[in-house]
Amino acid sequence: MDRFNNNMLLYRSVSLPELELIYDSGMKAFPARLPQQPIFYPVLELEYARQIASEWNAESGQSAGYVTQFKVDDPYIGQFEKHKVGESQHQEFWIPAEELEEFNRHIIGEIKVMEAHFGNEFQGFVPEKFGLQGKNAVSQFTLLTNSYIYKRMDFYLEIRRNHKAVFLNYPFWQKYDFKNPGLKEKILQAIRDAWLKSSPKIPLPMPVHEDTTPVKPTDSDSLADPDYEDVTPLEQTDSHPLVDPDREDSTLIKQTDSHFSQGLELGLSGKYHEAKDELSKTVEEDPNHVVAHTSLGVAFHRLGEDDRALSCYEAALRIDPTYAEAHYFRANILYSHGNVREAIAGYTIAMGLEPELIEAHQKSVPQDRLTDYPPSPAEMYWIAKPAHRILDLSKSLETNPRQASLFKERAADYYRLRNYVQAIADYSSYLSIQPDDASVLHFRGLAYEQIEQFDRALEDYQRAIVINPQLSDVYINRGVTFGKMGNFRQSIASLTEGIRLAPKNPDGYFNRGTAYLQQGDFERAIDDFSNVIRLSPGDEEAYYWRGISNEEAGRQRDAIADYRQFLAVSQNSQARDEIEQKLSQWNEGKRNSVSSQSVVPDDRQRTNQPPPTKPDQGPDLYDLMVALGERPLNSTWFASGVDCYGEKAEELYAFTDQNKPIEGRDLLQITSGIRQTIEGDFQAFDPGTASPWIFIRAWDGSGFYIETNDPRIKTQLKTYFQMTEEVEGASPPYEGLFITSDQTSK
Structure with missing residues (x-):
């Protein structure tokens, strides 16, 4: 037992479902007890909590025991009697279940995760959305690793979107015996860096006690995962203080609707101060009201409070990432403040989701929401052109629904605007008319890969290969997909065939090099990155990753040479700072790696784009x-x-x-x-x-x-x-x- 000022330091071992509920509380409260659990047992010694976690929690249920530490104010905890259970260090308080809600109110600060213990059957927290959906803990780390190497922006988005899974599974990733420990540490550091930016209020679990026995993988030859089981949280009763009731009060619903209607009426009449107040009440009463968040953002924008407007749009997108107008209005603000690159990305997503937005500024103002439709996106021709083409092609398809080429052209434009789901639908319509077109099967596979439906991507690649076994790009992209799934042996085999068919394509060597790197085969990785450099001497990424491979292989001198060559060809200031800092540390005799959040350009799949529709003639x-x-x-x-x-x-x-x-x-x-x-x-x-x-x-x-x-x-x-x-x-x-x-x- 320790004391901080007038607070008592206590410990408790919790299961995975319990920690999930603690996280949902903002690390502020323990979940209510179940009917068969009349007593809550916090303990006074870390070693006792550790024993419960490793010998009980890790060997039962979800095969995980997390040791938590928290402080409770002395005057409150002093009213409860200490109980000794067995040995002298086995001391605990017995808190009646009906007292737990009050107990939580006396917790000082946050509940911290000090360490974790896992059994061989641990599957982890399995999220239900986004890229990590349906994957167990090992598969999640594999996907994050591949995202970090191939699609860096997807990596950061996944950390933000599936923050709960990252928090709950992070201690397991630290202890799991992955094939490539050097790459594992690099990804863990990248996760820590990304977490600090996206969730700074809740620190990642940083265990003070390290079990020297790592959790062994089911298949030591790859990062591929064992079959996962569904993780079902503890069943909750309606009395649980941390869970909202399923049925909302009808009076509150009516009140929310009233505030929203009044806010719209005021905003549409130009009274944005008053509209802001009413719409703020709406989102307070209904935090998941996407249109209210977006309309509130428009009101703030009209009042010149663009920072608050951006916060509203981002809140709407956290609830519904496919709400096109929130992307559109957010991009408007970024564009007006000179952040053109990010604005272009936002406009592209918005137009891909809803191409009609390109003409919205020409139409009458909607009356069911507040909007912000400037003409600027229509002036960005590289965005406007595919949006207009989609609208024109849609009209043509109304009169010619069996003209396959129209579906193919529209799919390419949807792909360019990143609406991969609609691109897949159009490619499928084309294939229903022309089923033996290998190139379109290839393109649909690429779209499936973008939304991380890797099994379907592989099916399309295989069908394309059967029809035309000479398409080298299909083998390369199939190899990339296998790599993203953690199947590195199959990835290498497919990439090798792609290289045989196109020995002058550096992308085949590069992607095979990354597969060898993740397998820990640094010599072959170095050979492949060397081939990339032979074919494309100015390829900065190849120098960077060959440097990483040499570093992992213990060849610091060769790594230094590669990093220096990278500095000679790269114009990326952030990447240069990273490498210069690493070299400076080595010059000082420090072997510790610099932060692994590399900013080297990472979208290597140059062949992964459907050909654009034939452009209009213009300056070249x-x-x-x-x-x-x-x-x-x-x-x-x-x-x-x-x-x-x-x-x-x-x-x-x-x-x-x-x-x-x-x-x-x-x-x-x-x-x-x-x-x-x-x-x-x-x-x-x-x-x-x-x-x-x-x-x-x-x-x-x-x-x-x-x-x-x-x-x-x-x-x-x-x-x-x-x-x-x-x-x-x-x-x-x-x-x-x-x-x-x-x-x-x-």
């Missing part, structure tokens, strides 16, 4: 070079990842596939025969310089994103092209600009 790379004058002609250019069409496309591929330098005048001559550049990165270097003066990225045939360190170039382009837009976020001294395809030269 040739026009950009003409607009830039003499400087590009006297520069040396490098290009990668190019997809284009025109009579000189093969001539351009001959340079880009082998990463050969292209003299400026030669590039001008080649681009004169390119009708459209769909995608690709281009960099230009002045003679004798090591840094590019301009970087150009073709953006899905919709325009060009440009970064330059010369303000005169930026001014020159804005003068030459009508439709340009400044884009923030470029690393100084570079400045960003977007030039759309839909325009004419001045």
Whole structure:
């Protein structure tokens, strides 16, 4: 027993379902006892709680025992008698079940998880939503690992969305004997970093007592998981103080509706101060009212309180991530404050969910909610074009419902706007008419992969391979999917076949390298990343991950060389800071790793995009070079990842596939025969310089994103092209600009 000031320090071992309910309380209260549990037993010694957790909880029920620590004020706990049960350290208080609610009121601060013990049958907390849905604890860690490597944004979103699963399963992940301990520690550190940003009020369990015997995996050869069981929380009675009753009071419902109606009426008449008050009452009485949260955000925006408006929109999206208007209105604020990149992402999601929003600013104001429809998204042609095409294709399908090509085109636009569910529906409609199209099966598989329905993705990839066994991209993407599922042996086999069919495609080697890395086969990982570098010498990710592999293999000198090369080619300031800090620590003789929250670009699946619909003719790379004058002609250019069409496309591929330098005048001559550049990165270097003066990225045939360190170039382009837009976020001294395809030269 310990004391802090006038508080008594107590302990209690709890099961997984109990800890779930404690977490739901904000780590403030223990759950009500069940009818067959008349006494609540907090104990006075850590060792006693540890014994209960390891010998009782871990060997029964959900095979987990968590040791909690908490403080109770002395005057209150002093009224209860201590009871000795067996040995001297087995001291506990007996709190009647009917007294537990009052006991919780006297807990000082939060209940902390000090350590955890697990049995061999532990499956973990299994969430019901998002990417971790239906997966046991091992599968969840595997998915998070793959998300961190392949789709970093998905990793951070999953931590935020499934925070309860992360909290409850984190102690198990710390103790589980995963195949690759180095990668495991890297992911655990990334989880800790992400948690601090998304849930800073409740710390992750950080056990002070480490059991030296790790939990052994069922299959030591992979991160693949054993079959999981449903985890059913303890049945609750209506008297449970932490659970809302199922039936709401009808008077409260009527009152909520009244506040909402009054708030809308006031807001629609321009009385936003009064509307804000009524809508605030609505969300207080009904926290899950998505439209009320969104309308309240509009009211705050009209009052100039954009920070509070953003909070309202984000609250709505936590309740319903598919509510298109919340994405749209949030993007409006981000765009108005200069955060163009994040605004573009928000608009893209909104239009994918509801393409009609692209024309909303032209229609009458809805009367059932408050709205914010500026014309700015319609002016962003790379977003507006696919949205308008979807609307046009939908009209065509009304009169031609059996025209397969219309479904295929609309699916590609939905995919571009990230509405993967609708893309799948359209690809399925196409396949019902044309069932033997291997490319569309491939594209539908990619869409299934985006929503993490990996089994269905694999089915489509397999069907595509049966129809056309020469499609190398299908083998590569199938290998990526196997990797995300933790089936690394099958992943490597599929990627190996993809490499055999396309030995000059660096993506096959890169993805196989990450699979070897996760298996702990560092030598083969190093070989594959070396092949990526051989095929694409400017690939910064390959240097980064080969550095990681060398570091894990104990080759610090080789790792340092890779990290230095990464610094030489990367322009990502955050990534550079991370590596420079690591190298600085090593120079000081410290071997400890830097924070693992790498910001290296991580979307490696370049083949994972359906081809865009044929774009309208507009300015292309040739026009950009003409607009830039003499400087590009006297520069040396490098290009990668190019997809284009025109009579000189093969001539351009001959340079880009082998990463050969292209003299400026030669590039001008080649681009004169390119009708459209769909995608690709281009960099230009002045003679004798090591840094590019301009970087150009073709953006899905919709325009060009440009970064330059010369303000005169930026001014020159804005003068030459009508439709340009400044884009923030470029690393100084570079400045960003977007030039759309839909325009004419001045």
